[in-house]
Amino acid sequence: MARVYISSVIGAPADRIWQTVRDFNALPDWVPAVRESRIEGGQPSDRVGCVRAFRLQDGGFLRERLLALSDYDFSVSYAILESPMGVENYIATLKLAPITDGNRTFAEWTAEFDCDPANEAELIDNIGTNVFQAAFDALKARFGA
Amino acid sequence: MIRVVRSTVIDAPIAAVWEILRDFNGHDRWHPIVRHSRLEESKRTDQIGCVRNFDLEDGANVRERLLSLSDNECRFRYTIVDADIPLHDYVADVELKPVTDGDRTFWRWTSSFNTPPGQEGELAALVATEVYEAGFEAVRQRVERPAAGQERMRRAPAAAPAVQPAGGAAISGTAIVIDRHGGAEELHPAPVEAPPPGPGQVRLQQTAVGVNFIDVYCRTGYFDLLTPPGVPGLEAAGVVVDAGPDVRHLAPGQRAAYACPPLGAYASARTMDAALVIPLPDSIGDEIAAAALLKGVTAEFLLHRVRAVAPGETVLVYAPAGGVGRILCQWANRLGATVIGATSTEEKARVARAAGAHHVVVPGDRSLEEQVRDLTEGHGADVIYDAVGKDSFEHSVAALAERGHLVSFGQASGDIGARDIGMLAETSATLSRPNYVHYTNTPEKFRASAERLFDAIERRFVTIEIGQRFDLQNAADAHRALESRATTGSTVLIPPREGEAAS
Numbered sequence: 001m002a003r004v005y006i007s008s009v010i011g012a013p014a015d016r017i018w019q020t021v022r023d024f025n026a027l028p029d030w031v032p033a034v035r036e037s038r039i040e041g042g043q044p045s046d047r048v049g050c051v052r053a054f055r056l057q058d059g060g061f062l063r064e065r066l067l068a069l070s071d072y073d074f075s076v077s078y079a080i081l082e083s084p085m086g087v088e089n090y091i092a093t094l095k096l097a098p099i100t101d102g103n104r105t106f107a108e109w110t111a112e113f114d115c116d117p118a119n120e121a122e123l124i125d126n127i128g129t130n131v132f133q134a135a136f137d138a139l140k141a142r143f144g145a
Numbered sequence: 146m147i148r149v150v151r152s153t154v155i156d157a158p159i160a161a162v163w164e165i166l167r168d169f170n171g172h173d174r175w176h177p178i179v180r181h182s183r184l185e186e187s188k189r190t191d192q193i194g195c196v197r198n199f200d201l202e203d204g205a206n207v208r209e210r211l212l213s214l215s216d217n218e219c220r221f222r223y224t225i226v227d228a229d230i231p232l233h234d235y236v237a238d239v240e241l242k243p244v245t246d247g248d249r250t251f252w253r254w255t256s257s258f259n260t261p262p263g264q265e266g267e268l269a270a271l272v273a274t275e276v277y278e279a280g281f282e283a284v285r286q287r288v289e290r291p292a293a294g295q296e297r298m299r300r301a302p303a304a305a306p307a308v309q310p311a312g313g314a315a316i317s318g319t320a321i322v323i324d325r326h327g328g329a330e331e332l333h334p335a336p337v338e339a340p341p342p343g344p345g346q347v348r349l350q351q352t353a354v355g356v357n358f359i360d361v362y363c364r365t366g367y368f369d370l371l372t373p374p375g376v377p378g379l380e381a382a383g384v385v386v387d388a389g390p391d392v393r394h395l396a397p398g399q400r401a402a403y404a405c406p407p408l409g410a411y412a413s414a415r416t417m418d419a420a421l422v423i424p425l426p427d428s429i430g431d432e433i434a435a436a437a438l439l440k441g442v443t444a445e446f447l448l449h450r451v452r453a454v455a456p457g458e459t460v461l462v463y464a465p466a467g468g469v470g471r472i473l474c475q476w477a478n479r480l481g482a483t484v485i486g487a488t489s490t491e492e493k494a495r496v497a498r499a500a501g502a503h504h505v506v507v508p509g510d511r512s513l514e515e516q517v518r519d520l521t522e523g524h525g526a527d528v529i530y531d532a533v534g535k536d537s538f539e540h541s542v543a544a545l546a547e548r549g550h551l552v553s554f555g556q557a558s559g560d561i562g563a564r565d566i567g568m569l570a571e572t573s574a575t576l577s578r579p580n581y582v583h584y585t586n587t588p589e590k591f592r593a594s595a596e597r598l599f600d601a602i603e604r605r606f607v608t609i610e611i612g613q614r615f616d617l618q619n620a621a622d623a624h625r626a627l628e629s630r631a632t633t634g635s636t637v638l639i640p641p642r643e644g645e646a647a648s
Binding site: 035134 | 150151152153154242243244245246247249251253278281387388390391392393394395396397398399424426427428596600603
């Protein structure tokens, strides 16, 4: 089981950042690697169980199911149903926590998955750096570091 | 039940912070309000159930039991057994998390408890401030790195962009300016400053600038788009330096491009409306983007949105060796159309054939419409892309198939002038006069069009040939080459790199 963990500090209150990241269909608005997204079957994007189908800037196509969403914990969990990455049993959680010292937010993004051991290090680095950290960088650029 | 939550970020690796906090009996070495602490019953400090018995600086005594300790979560919980302070049912949780971005530590300290009526606020403030926040500061002073002064600046709750060189100052660079309309000699380099981006703006360090024939019209004053003194140019690519706080689709360090008014692309750095700028995929290089965007987006909306070309249709493209014409030939071919190019010389005909034109017609004994009908067994062209205008209009209408469509999108030979639309009835023809602006004037439209273009480039439906590169300072030479028809493919200007601008 491979594990990715990336965390950062974003210079705005957690409830504000949550408005952006809670929308399960809004990846193109804040994750640079994502070009376009839709929710299958016209479901609301905050309905647990809904599936987002999205395309990356490099053309890659993914489908992910919303497993859990908590406005109380500022937390969203999802599983990959289909992707070009060669991963299985992929489950990720993005969570925000207020930093009471200075109106900032601690953001952490975790993923666990199975894959071909030969690709594991590269996948961990790619997901951590090009997806999670790049998305946090985009949030920092928008909200402040 | 009262709940207190306090959290902070310590600028030190999590291991350094955990080493201090893990010692349940060691708080008298770092916490300013703990005078002396000892463990009861000879237990170890990391033994679950151990009790620390300590005196505060004000003389109060407190006994607390360790409930849980986790080295892999860097977390422990404890409860007050008894205390001279009326905190009842008190359970506290100390938790550290690594901040991988910068190798820092997030520290959260929470508790819930009851108090005698009327003392809730006072005791909650005591716990939050005197215990938790004072503890944060004490540990911070012990472990933070020498550069802590800078870190304090970063912790300030400012909404400043992540990257703001020179403390938010303007970036100095070079632009090409014209002081009056005229010849290529009017294009001259001048210093320019790109100010920090305001709301809705982005600042780019530009790496490639596209040159289009419309730039010549703007320079001469034929098109009323540039009022001197001013900077010409409609398209460029580069890297995002920083963006306004409300800009959602661009981040510092990201590669990006644009192709639209207002003019001003002939510059090494530029601050502009972020809505006009799109991020570039990895597969599209800066020079390709600068060379392709304006012409390619034009071809995209002509082929897909003005009138969607279907497989099996016959398409006639004027100026098939030109910037837009060549892309139209390539793309229409890949869409399954039969492509006929209309040009003037055998050399340009070769370019058109290489780009995907199945047939090329050149002026000769027979008229254009007769040649098109010969090639299509009398059917005519289903769609005609005509940027020639005045001289070609009537030939185009005559070459149309039944219910064919004429797209008039330029006037290289002069204004088309007033025409009688009654002639369209001969084939039930339709006519459109699209304007680039109306297909690109929202971020959604432009982005959708550019993405289809990038996809076509990635699939090699469309190839972009960069025939000439000029240093930005030599923009006048680029215009001379363009006006003398000496160029092939696209022309790009390369701005000086950051730091070279002053030389």
